[in-house]
Amino acid sequence: MHSRNAPxxxxxxLFDMDGTLVDTEHLWWRAVAEVAQDLGHRLTDADLPEVFGRPVGHTAAYLRRAVDRPVPEARIAADLGSAFAARVAVDVRPRPGVVRLLAELKDASVPVGLVTASPRHVVDLVLRTLGHEWFALTVAAEDTARTKPAPDPYLTAAERLGAEPRTCVAVEDSPLGVASARAAGCPVVAVPSAVPIAAEPGTVVLSSLEEADLALLSRLAAAPVRAPGTRT
Structure with a gap:
């Protein structure tokens, strides 16, 4: 039973995967750069919003438009998936603070979910290194009709866990991921990886998950619910 003063x-x-749990954003960028180069397009910082936090299909469609060549999007998507998976298979590293935080949540019997826009085969590759045992469930790109930034992935995870989204804390690294979680009604801890994220009511921005603990997550879960974008 909780004491009166305990949050x-x-x-x-609910953790995002790429760039949040594991340091894979640089692997994704290299994979996209390789495929883009084969298509005759050189990635620059201007391409960042169409690469990071986006599902494979979105980036494939973007590259198809950028090169203006009759290359099927499905082939580009397949090449992106293969290039990324090859890198993930040999170079997956947990982000700072991740293993400690997962262990703290496990010790406290707080259910943990993995919610990602990456496909299932990439999730499986990551979990071979990170460990399946941390997660009560995983939601991959194939598991919802719409992926991030739509709220569907977080709504699905909360529903499968039998929880209200407003009492589930999402942990994200990209503005699109934060938008997905906030649209679902989840409070968010954000640790930006490649693109800045603005703090706002319901979203706490940290420089590293080494700064996060169960006490912080509990305070967020107990805070009054505000609609995304609401200012105090």
């Missing part, structure tokens, strides 16, 4: 723990903590 209520989150019903669940």
């Amino acid at each position: 209520v723990r989150p019903s669940a903590v």
